[in-house]
Amino acid sequence: MRMSNFVAGLTNTNPATTAPVYKQYRYVQYNGTVGLGATVSVSFPPTMDMFRYVIIQAQHESDLAICLGEVKVFLRGIMFFFILC
Numbered sequence: 001m002r003m004s005n006f007v008a009g010l011t012n013t014n015p016a017t018t019a020p021v022y023k024q025y026r027y028v029q030y031n032g033t034v035g036l037g038a039t040v041s042v043s044f045p046p047t048m049d050m051f052r053y054v055i056i057q058a059q060h061e062s063d064l065a066i067c068l069g070e071v072k073v074f075l076r077g078i079m080f081f082f083i084l085c
Contacts, residue, residue: 004033006058008042010051020055027055 009027011020026049028042054073 009055
């Protein structure tokens, strides 16, 4: 399954205790389809606000979960690398 038209969001609410509600957090929209094995980037406007959690969420018509192989988070010259699934 290819991923398309997703949002990347920032929040301080722990998603393990409170499930994120689609687009009810600070987010940017990625419009387009991501091919298998492809890499895409999204950027947030600069802010002095600090956030603890990164949310990657898509609105689906089915209950299928998405699986991301890697998520890299860059902030002020620092990179965090996460392997998911």
